[in-house]
Amino acid sequence: MIRTVMVVEDDDAIRMVLRTNLEDEGYRVLEATTAEQGLVIVQDEQPDVVLVDLRLPGIHGLDLVRSLRATSQVPIIIVTAQTDSHDVVAGLEAGADDYVTKPFVAKELMARIRTQLRRSAQPEESEEELVCGPIELHPDTAEVMRNGEPVPVSRIEFFVLAELIGAKGRVLSRDHLLRKVWGYGNAGDGRVVDNLIYRLRNKIEDDPANPELLLTVRGFGYRMKA
Amino acid sequence: MIRTVMVVEDDDAIRMVLRTNLEDEGYRVLEATTAEQGLVIVQDEQPDVVLVDLRLPGIHGLDLVRSLRATSQVPIIIVTAQTDSHDVVAGLEAGADDYVTKPFVAKELMARIRTQLRRSAQPEESEEELVCGPIELHPDTAEVMRNGEPVPVSRIEFFVLAELIGAKGRVLSRDHLLRKVWGYGNAGDGRVVDNLIYRLRNKIEDDPANPELLLTVRGFGYRMKA
DNA sequence: CCTACCTGCGACACACTTGCGACATACGCG
DNA sequence: CGCGTATGTCGCAAGTGTGTCGCAGGTAGG
Known part of the structure; x- marks a missing residue:
């Protein structure tokens, strides 16, 4: 079963890295660079997880989280700079499910996405033996x-x-x-x-x-x- | 097989509504009006699902959720007022499996209970010892x-x-x-x-x-x- | 009202991590 | 064989993570 992950991030470099990582994990990836775009795409495509950068041009990511939460239970993971810790709190209170701070370890982010997917759906198979x-x-x-x-x-x-x-x-x-x-x-x-x-x-x-x-x-x- | 549902709710009217609804669905119903009572009864009777109101007199429902989760895998569904969205998040993080907000549609709540029962049906494990x-x-x-x-x-x-x-x-x-x-x-x-x-x-x-x-x-x- | 404890916070110390640079060595190729 | 490039080796220093402990405001109970 193919899962879809939505990435709302304006920084091209970061978005690119996220895309390749997510595709390597077997996800379908949707991208948006603004909150407005993100909101529309989420409603159209109903992804299984949404990654949101809090620092977005125009509408702040925080408002995007609120808007999403108002109409959907989709798991939301915040991606943000370490310095904005108070934004993180606000984000979680706005309804986000988890967060990672930049610079993040990509593997860890992938693990958190799996965690969110597991919570919102049926349990997946256990991780392979390393x-x-x-x-x-x-x-x-x-x-x-x-x-x-x-x-x-x-x-x-x-x-x-x-x-x-x-x-x-x-x-x-x-x-x-x-x-x-x-x-x-x-x-x-x-x-x-x-x-x-x-x-x-x-x-x-x-x-x-x-x-x-x-x-x-x-x-x-x-x-x-x- | 008769399933047992535990209701921890201090509001008499709501508890009554829940009881009648649940009995109509064929469940055995246990009731408690405080967290302390609830904790004791859960351990004595080992219900199949627990509904917890977050606004309880004395010990907060959140603490009840944590206490339950510390010793049991019983599915927990939070029942709370719409305004306490922050508590809902904390409740889910504390180990609750789902939530509904008042005023809730009884049929929906029944459906969620069925979902929880279906999920917990298979893996009956021994209680973990702390x-x-x-x-x-x-x-x-x-x-x-x-x-x-x-x-x-x-x-x-x-x-x-x-x-x-x-x-x-x-x-x-x-x-x-x-x-x-x-x-x-x-x-x-x-x-x-x-x-x-x-x-x-x-x-x-x-x-x-x-x-x-x-x-x-x-x-x-x-x-x-x- | 008083007391004891809880709890978050900050400051400092220390060990470990990690990126970096410099040099050494190994490999591939003409 | 000799040169250039790729990689191995290793030490350094700034940065980061964690341990430790005292302080002060808050809280619960007497």
Whole structure:
């Protein structure tokens, strides 16, 4: 069953990132850059989830939330800058169901969308097992296990590893990882990914200099052992 | 199979209307006029659905929802005045499954009850116990025991602990706790959760500086030992 | 009215994270 | 073999997350 996600966001770069991420997750994506547009499209298309940027040109996103809530029970997720915390409160009181602050981790946003969909409809299948050789990821506890022993990894390291293992051995480009994990805005510096891979190897490989799990594919990116 | 519906409502007229409607639909009806009464009867009779008015004398319906949710998966439907939309949001976050606003259309409410019954029909599980290592929670008495000894905890501390233990080792973000325990109003300030965790640790941990039960997951939130 | 506790808040300390830059090394290609 | 590019390695410093604790206003109970 194909779900539709509506994105109301005026920033082209962010909207683009959201679109690709959502399409990768298998959603149909609708886009609007203003509150007026968004309201019309929501009523026409009845999406399953709506993402709303609070900072919109013209009518504020807050009013859009209120308008939507007046006529629909569609789950609404607010996307906003971290500084506007009081707007977030107002947004939730206006009827939004959840929120994420920029800069957000795209994977997390996807997870929240799944949560909203689960609440508003039938339960979906459980998440796939994130296992690769001796490495095991537990999304519930945000823990990484190696041969049964917990390995301390940071937040971003966790998401990168999750993305790689979830790809089941396919190569992921640096761009792909930047978009999926970092989200947006960091496209300028590619070496960030290399660095993170280096650090990850030090944590999960027996011999980090000769990786056997987290492999380099020269000219393309990285992949996990099949 | 006869289903039982519990009604927690202080307004005699409304309660009467609900009773007749429900009996017409073939349900057995239990009634309570206060949250305390409701809590007791729910535990004694284990109804299949609970209707809760948010405006109750004494303990607020919201707290009743939290108490119920802490020990039971019974479907909860909130009944409230249209003006208290903020409370509805908090109620859903506290664990209610649905809501209707007064004045409600009785037929619609009956339909929603059927929906809840359909959803809860299949997965009949055993009640989860709120126990984690030496810590034991008794939702009946709002008491926390540690190695059998009672530990004085405040209201909010109790709910946070209940939420954490109920999560069975899964990580709960600060946002999650804020919304589940505090409700939507306080979404702005983050350190409140850290503080409460700190105080909880001083009460339940042997060595609060090196917690073994209430663990930090840096970048994600907190979780109980598995 | 008084008291004790609860609760949110802010300030500071400390550890960890993370982006970045510099240099080293490996690989591909002519 | 030699050069250019891609990637590995590693240290640094600013930024961020979290622990700790005292304070003060609020609240409930005596």
